[in-house]
Amino acid sequence: STGPYTITIKYGGDEIPYSPYRIQSLPTGDASKCRLTVSIGGHGVSSLHKLQTSEDTVITVDAKAAGKGKVTCKVLTPQGMELDMDVVENHDGTFDIYYTAPEPGKYVITIRFGGQNIPKSPFQVMATNEPVVPRDTVDPLFRPVNFLVPFTPQQGEITGEVRMPSGKTGRPHITDNKDGTITIKYQPTERGLHEMDIKYDGNHIPGSPLQFYV
Template sequence: MQMAIDINKIKVFGKFLDPNSGKKPTTGKKCLILIRSDDESVDKSVLKRSLTCTVDGPNNKPEVLWSTAIAEPDIDERTIVGYFVPTKPGKHKLTVKCQGKKLSGSPYEYDVAGECLDISKLLEKVIVMGRGYELGKAFTYNQFVVDCSMVQPPLGNLKVHVKGPERAAANLSIIDNENGTFTIRYKPTSPGTYIIQVKIAETDIPGSPFQVRVTEFLSS
């Protein structure tokens, strides 16, 4: 049974939400979000699992990511650190819900400065390695690596979709190597042409969607 959390004891804060800080978020930079529960029985892992955070920006929805960087340690054992990277200037509204209930004060407003950024341009530093995004073998696992380490700060989570021929499928897994690279593994259920789409921040990485020729036999 899920533990009930008192949303009135949850605080959302940060320098960009403090009108006296004189700080404004800018495009292309992390906009930090600090969230803490004053209930000592609620640790950060429980709090994180209970939260949903969404951002509405000018004609886009930047993704909220949880930070694990050593340079941004948790303030204490009950505070979690999140961020989003705005790519367009203007008002951004952060909606925070805990166990489906909106926090008091939500949505929180951020006035973002800077210039409009082209996400496709930012993703040009993504590198794809391995032949699995061009050639594959049916009935076995194929793989390739997506290197996102040069995209700093990260703009969003990596998302992969595989579409095969009619009545075909591909068992897909994404392995986070925790160094900015991701191993994509897929197991086609039949030969044919498969389309693999790889996106970050709802934007295709260079070369995506990839057209993969899957054969029953593939030389090593």
């Protein structure tokens, strides 16, 4: 986040000359121009005030007009644990955040762009076992696509890219399950045949590219 910081540098237990250093962290871009869309279980909802437990929530931050910067996200659980969430940066200036609330209760979701809170962040969110809105009153989107793939990453980087029927590209969210498998999640925005590359250190993993219909 932005603001003043104090950096202390020591050598052999003693501070080096001129330490501590006082610096100012400045924002990059304009977080006020970020826009948010939310889908729960593949259906669009109007705001980030309620979540449904055990349903995939996809939070998309549109930062096209915000300039240069990165999106970060933290979730404060009902037990007071603060979790850093993975953020998927897409090629079109948007960022996707995937989260599934494990239990009912009050959550606080903080989303920043370039170190600054986006509009209305931090979000006070209540998770419930009940559907957030009736199914017939929400905007229909496509349900998230999930794959469980046997693969064990080592020290390298695992990346993904989805080619949509229109020719556009997107990025899936990839999680190492630490059990010899990876979970791949993707929120489609188009209907038709999609092709997904999953690469490890620049090389296709076994079974890649994957094809799926929406």
